[in-house]
Amino acid sequence: MYLKLVVATLVLAFCAVVLSAYARLSDAGLGCANWPACYEENALKERQPPQADAAKSGAPRGHTSWQWKLHSQVVQLLGMLAIAVCGLAWKKRKELRQSPLLPTLLLGLMVFMAAFGILAFAYLPRPVIVSVHLAGGVAMLMLLAWIALRQLAQPAAVDPGAAQKWRGLAWLGIALLLVQIMLGGWVSSNFAALACTGFPLCNGALLPTMDFSYSLDHSGLPLSAERLTAIHWMHRAGALLTVAYLGWLAFRIMAVQGLRNIGKAVLGLVALQFALGIANVLLGLPPLVAVLHNAVAMLLLVALVVLSFRLRKA
Numbered sequence: 001m002y003l004k005l006v007v008a009t010l011v012l013a014f015c016a017v018v019l020s021a022y023a024r025l026s027d028a029g030l031g032c033a034n035w036p037a038c039y040e041e042n043a044l045k046e047r048q049p050p051q052a053d054a055a056k057s058g059a060p061r062g063h064t065s066w067q068w069k070l071h072s073q074v075v076q077l078l079g080m081l082a083i084a085v086c087g088l089a090w091k092k093r094k095e096l097r098q099s100p101l102l103p104t105l106l107l108g109l110m111v112f113m114a115a116f117g118i119l120a121f122a123y124l125p126r127p128v129i130v131s132v133h134l135a136g137g138v139a140m141l142m143l144l145a146w147i148a149l150r151q152l153a154q155p156a157a158v159d160p161g162a163a164q165k166w167r168g169l170a171w172l173g174i175a176l177l178l179v180q181i182m183l184g185g186w187v188s189s190n191f192a193a194l195a196c197t198g199f200p201l202c203n204g205a206l207l208p209t210m211d212f213s214y215s216l217d218h219s220g221l222p223l224s225a226e227r228l229t230a231i232h233w234m235h236r237a238g239a240l241l242t243v244a245y246l247g248w249l250a251f252r253i254m255a256v257q258g259l260r261n262i263g264k265a266v267l268g269l270v271a272l273q274f275a276l277g278i279a280n281v282l283l284g285l286p287p288l289v290a291v292l293h294n295a296v297a298m299l300l301l302v303a304l305v306v307l308s309f310r311l312r313k314a
Contacts (some may be wrong), residue, residue: 003151009081010144017137021294023067130189196229269300
């Protein structure tokens with residue numbers, strides 16, 4: 001019962017993160033035929049300072065589309081499941097023979113994100129809100145994956161010497177992927193998804209004109225093209241580093257007894273993610289490809305969590 005509940009919560013958390021990405025990309029001009037004109041319109045709307053009455057009432061800015069409404073309903077259901085997981089973990093802690101610490105952290109994270117969502121929309125700029133919510137969603141996904149793995153039947157143990165050798169490198173891969181995911185959220189939250197065209201060159205140059213200065217003030221003005229290009233270019237540079245490292249890690253892991261299938265899964269997801277990223281640029285950010293790009297990133301993160309779980313200390 002507990003394992004089924006955790007797996008159901010994990011699947012729902014994955015859906016919530018993907019739905020959030022879809023809604024965020026839609027706001028950033030997903031499928032917009034007249035970009036950057038639509039970007040400027042959306043940016044002006046989102047970067048306007050909150051009205052006094054909205055600030056007092058805590059009402060969210062925008063976020064009335066069906067994508068955000070569906071996402072809100074999924075998150076509410078996710079919160080109820082997190083309460084159930086935490087409650088069962090405490091009630092059956094002797095039977096499960098596991099500490100309820102992680103389920104409690106999960107519930108605490110849900111409470112924090114709910115409070116942040118209520119209080120932040122009227123006061124903080126969009127990029128900060130998106131970054132915090134994205135980080136929270138990713139943290140939930142990792143916690144739920146780890147909780148579920150603790151309940152599953154364990155396969156044959158990995159050689160202790162190999163586990164010690166690759167344990168830190170696997171966590172480094174997770175760290176690189178997390179940074180890249182956050183950079184992707186920064187791109188879409190700043191409406192920079194279509195700022196850099198062409199591949200492998202960006203706007204016809206390896207190092208296009210860029211402005212790395214940034215401000216989180218409520219000026220109400222959209223970012224300049226040079227700043228948008230800088231944000232997009234950073235995501236591209238991070239992608240190349242992450243793909244190179246995870247590809248190398250996957251090849252080496254495939255040679256470790258008991259980890260070959262995980263290595264294959266990581267390598268396949270890395271290749272697919274890289275291909276989807278290129279397709280996004282060359283095809284002008286089609287909705288299906290853009291959402292798949294986010295979904296595969298979450299699957300890759302879960303695969304790396306599985307790898308780290310297998311390499312953990314006994």
